[in-house]
């Protein structure tokens with residue numbers, strides 16, 4: 001037997017595994033590295049987060065990714081070159097973290113690498129009739145991560161979801177369901193990243209077919225892009241200070257909300273391909289607000305993100321009361337203007353950070369991929385959401401051997 005397959009077999013048969021989850025999200029702020037000890041599998045999975053770090057990307061890395069990120073037209077050569085480069089970069093960053101944590105690579109069982117989404121194309125967004133299916137593309141090839149670190153690597157988690165009829169996202173439902181279901185309450189887990197999404201979890205032991213996750217629209221992506229355009233050098237509106245000094249412009253807000261995405265059935269996904277600076281410019285033109293101040297524009301965009309979340313919650317729970325327990329993660333949880341708007345629109349709910357559930361918000365998505373890898377090698381296809389469209393019961397991820 002191939003010794004790497006023998007090692008994988010051994011890892012899969014152990015009661016617990018040490019897995020590094022890697023996530024690089026749409027905000028391009030850096031690589032999240034979560035060293036997890038996962039015991040068991042399925043709904044009994046236990047998580048111990050041993051270490052976590054976000055390794056910030058340098059300006060050069062961000063610029064390379066932005067050369068292709070969410071763009072319809074790019075150089076095919078550049079894309080081809082970026083794929084192994086990112087994989088090797090991620091391998092190097094993992095080795096740097098392991099050195100800092102004084103852990104040898106052979107003390108880690110698996111890496112679960114999300115890669116970098118560079119283009120997300122659900123059918124409702126690309127609308128090309130010659131391609132009647134969903135598609136999504138993540139770069140940072142798993143073979144490069146495996147060979148570069150010497151650690152068996154699972155990657156490219158989204159393709160199986162698409163192959164089985166999903167949009168390739170959000171995958172959060174699977175990990176949230178395994179780690180965060182509670183017998184005491186039904187929950188919403190709200191992630192405010194570049195794109196905002198939430199997972200609905202019924203009470204543990206309840207009807208698992210009702211669990212699902214959905215994107216709701218922009219989280220921070222338009223806020224960040226606008227700050228970068230008006231204030232080059234700034235990456236985002238720290239603590240929402242600029243937005244707090246502005247006022248919501250109702251005309252611009254209506255124009256922003258006037259897209260079919262906000263009335264499309266749940267679950268649904270989106271990305272910065274749609275919610276780009278052009279989307280804002282178009283709404284500004286239609287509402288005659290091209291010369292609105294930066295502060296008022298940001299205040300309106302924060303309101304827009306919050307209303308996207310509120311509309312999706314209303315749509316999901318049109319016929320009954322929405323869960324009152326909402327746990328928040330993602331960088332947008334640090335934006336007080338966004339949070340205040342959410343609390344206004346979802347006034348029935350109690351908000352708390354996911355940290356109170358033992359899962360630090362900043363690490364949650366990286367942990368999610370470690371959980372998916374754990375299921376792929378030691379578990380079963382994850383059967384949730386069978387009552388909802390596009391939540392396939394599959395195990396996710398491709399396996400790269402280091403030699």
Ligand SMILES: Nc1ncnc2c1ncn2[C@@H]1O[C@H](COP(=O)(O)OP(=O)(O)OP(=O)(O)O)[C@@H](O)[C@H]1O
Pocket residue numbers: 024025026027028029191192193194195196220223224235236237238239240329330331332334335336365
């Ligand atoms: N102190 C802060 N004040 C305001 N906003 C903040 C603060 N800290 C982080 N953010 C916002 O959070 C963003 C990063 O969020 P996060 O890391 O959750 O995104 P991501 O994981 O890349 O996105 P996605 O989940 O869509 O892939 C920043 O770009 C910024 O907009």
Ligand SMILES: CC(=O)N[C@H]1[C@@H]2OC[C@@H](O2)[C@@H](O)[C@@H]1O[C@H](C)C(=O)O
Pocket residue numbers: 025026117120136168169170171172173193194195196197215269270271365368
């Ligand atoms: C295609 C893609 O990378 N989507 C991301 C993105 O970031 C947030 C939101 O849009 C979510 O749908 C997804 O990530 C999380 C981890 C998910 O799949 O659940």
